[in-house]
Amino acid sequence: MTATQSVTPTTVPTSVTAPSKKTTRGNRRAGRRRVYSRKQRWVIGTINLTIFFIIWQLAATYTDVPKLFLPSVTEVWAELVEMHTEGxxxxxxxxxxxxxxxxxxxxxxxxxxxxxxxxxxxxxxxxxxxxxxxxxxxxxxxxxxxxxxxxxxxxxxxxxxxxxxxxxxxxxxxxxxxxxxxxxxxxxxxxxxxxxxxxxxxxxxxxxxxxxxxxxxxxxxxxxxxxxxxxxxxxxxxxxxxxxxxxxxxxxxxxxxxxxxxxxxxxxxxxxxxxxxxxxxxxxx
Structure with a gap:
C-alpha cells in the first residue's frame, strides 16, 4: 500500500515597513493646524499693514498714477489731521x-x-x-x-x-x-x-x-x-x-x-x- 504524504502549505510572512519618525511627524504637522497666540497675530497684522502702507506710499510717489486716483499715505494722513483740527x-x-x-x-x-x-x-x-x-x-x-x-x-x-x-x-x-x-x-x-x-x-x-x-x-x-x-x-x-x-x-x-x-x-x-x-x-x- 502506497503511503500518502500530506503537504502543509507554507505561509510566507509579509513584511510591513513601519513608518519612520520623520514621516509620522510630517503627517502630524499636516493634520494639525497651527494656532497663533494673540501676540503673534498682532505682530503679523502690524507687519502686514506696514508693508501695505509702504507699498502704497512708494506707488503713489514714484509712479505716474495721478494724485486724483491715488493720493499718497502722507496726504491722506494730513487730511485726517486737518479734519480733526477743524472739528x-x-x-x-x-x-x-x-x-x-x-x-x-x-x-x-x-x-x-x-x-x-x-x-x-x-x-x-x-x-x-x-x-x-x-x-x-x-x-x-x-x-x-x-x-x-x-x-x-x-x-x-x-x-x-x-x-x-x-x-x-x-x-x-x-x-x-x-x-x-x-x-x-x-x-x-x-x-x-x-x-x-x-x-x-x-x-x-x-x-x-x-x-x-x-x-x-x-x-x-x-x-x-x-x-x-x-x-x-x-x-x-x-x-x-x-x-x-x-x-x-x-x-x-x-x-x-x-x-x-x-x-x-x-x-x-x-x-x-x-x-x-x-x-x-x-x-x-
Missing part, C-alpha cells in the same frame, strides 16, 4: 456710530426672537420663508427709494435701511439654526413633561446660541452696508456725507481718509462679533 471728524464719526448702534439694536431685537419662532413652528416657516429669503436676496440699493418715500430724508431713513439690511441676514441664520436641534433631545425633554416654553428655554436656545452669534455677525456686516448706502443718499452728517462731499469736490485724499476710517470701523465691528461667536461656541461643545 468735523469725530462729530460725524459719532453720528454714524450712534445711528448704526440704534439700527443694530433694533435689528437684533426683531431678528432673534422672530427667527426662533419661525424656525421652531413648521407651518409658519413654510408660509414666511419665501418672503424672508426674497428680502434677504434683494439688493439694499433698490429699497432706498422706498425708504425715502416712507420716512423722508433724515436719520430715521438711515436706521430703517440698516434694519432692512441686518434683520434678514440674522433671521435666516437663526431660523436654520433652530432646525439643526437634535430631535432626540426634543423628544427626551417632552417625555419629561417639558412644555413649549420650557422646551425653547432649556433645549432649543442653548443649541441655537452659536447660530444666533453667527447671525448677529452676518447682520453686523449687512448693517454696515446699509449704513454706507443710507449715508450716501440721505445724510447731511456722518461718514458717508463726508465721502459724498469730498468726491464732489474731487478731494481724493479726504475720500480715501474717510473710506479708511469706514473700513477700520467695519473690521472692528466684525471682530467684536467674531469674539462673541467664539465665546458662545462652548454651548455646542
Amino acid at each position: 468735523i471728524l469725530w462729530g460725524n464719526l459719532g453720528i454714524s456710530l450712534w445711528v448704526y448702534v440704534v439700527g443694530m439694536v433694533i435689528s437684533i431685537i426683531i431678528a432673534v426672537p422672530l427667527g426662533l419662532f419661525i424656525g421652531g413652528v413648521r407651518i409658519v416657516d413654510r408660509i414666511l420663508s419665501p418672503y424672508i429669503w426674497a428680502i434677504y436676496t434683494t439688493p439694499r440699493l433698490i429699497l432706498m427709494p422706498l425708504v425715502l418715500l416712507w420716512v423722508g430724508i433724515n436719520d430715521t431713513a438711515r436706521i430703517v435701511i440698516i434694519v432692512l439690511s441686518a434683520v434678514p441676514a440674522t433671521l435666516v441664520v437663526v431660523m436654520e439654526g433652530v432646525k439643526t436641534v437634535d430631535n432626540s433631545l426634543i423628544k427626551a425633554a417632552r417625555s419629561f413633561g417639558a412644555g413649549r416654553v420650557r422646551l425653547f428655554r432649556s433645549v432649543v436656545m442653548p443649541a441655537t446660541v452659536p447660530f444666533i452669534a453667527t447671525g448677529i455677525r452676518m447682520g453686523v456686516s449687512r448693517g454696515l452696508i446699509g449704513l454706507f448706502i443710507g449715508e450716501l443718499f440721505t445724510a447731511a452728517t456722518g461718514i458717508g456725507y463726508i465721502i459724498a462731499l469730498s468726491s464732489k469736490t474731487f478731494n481724493s485724499a479726504q475720500t480715501y481718509a474717510m473710506l479708511f476710517i469706514f473700513v477700520f470701523f467695519c473690521v472692528a465691528m466684525v471682530g467684536l462679533t467674531q469674539l462673541l461667536e467664539r465665546k458662545v461656541s462652548v454651548w455646542r461643545a
Whole structure:
C-alpha cells in the first residue's frame, strides 16, 4: 500500500515597513493646524499693514498714477489731521456710530426672537420663508427709494435701511439654526413633561446660541452696508456725507481718509462679533 504524504502549505510572512519618525511627524504637522497666540497675530497684522502702507506710499510717489486716483499715505494722513483740527471728524464719526448702534439694536431685537419662532413652528416657516429669503436676496440699493418715500430724508431713513439690511441676514441664520436641534433631545425633554416654553428655554436656545452669534455677525456686516448706502443718499452728517462731499469736490485724499476710517470701523465691528461667536461656541461643545 502506497503511503500518502500530506503537504502543509507554507505561509510566507509579509513584511510591513513601519513608518519612520520623520514621516509620522510630517503627517502630524499636516493634520494639525497651527494656532497663533494673540501676540503673534498682532505682530503679523502690524507687519502686514506696514508693508501695505509702504507699498502704497512708494506707488503713489514714484509712479505716474495721478494724485486724483491715488493720493499718497502722507496726504491722506494730513487730511485726517486737518479734519480733526477743524472739528468735523469725530462729530460725524459719532453720528454714524450712534445711528448704526440704534439700527443694530433694533435689528437684533426683531431678528432673534422672530427667527426662533419661525424656525421652531413648521407651518409658519413654510408660509414666511419665501418672503424672508426674497428680502434677504434683494439688493439694499433698490429699497432706498422706498425708504425715502416712507420716512423722508433724515436719520430715521438711515436706521430703517440698516434694519432692512441686518434683520434678514440674522433671521435666516437663526431660523436654520433652530432646525439643526437634535430631535432626540426634543423628544427626551417632552417625555419629561417639558412644555413649549420650557422646551425653547432649556433645549432649543442653548443649541441655537452659536447660530444666533453667527447671525448677529452676518447682520453686523449687512448693517454696515446699509449704513454706507443710507449715508450716501440721505445724510447731511456722518461718514458717508463726508465721502459724498469730498468726491464732489474731487478731494481724493479726504475720500480715501474717510473710506479708511469706514473700513477700520467695519473690521472692528466684525471682530467684536467674531469674539462673541467664539465665546458662545462652548454651548455646542
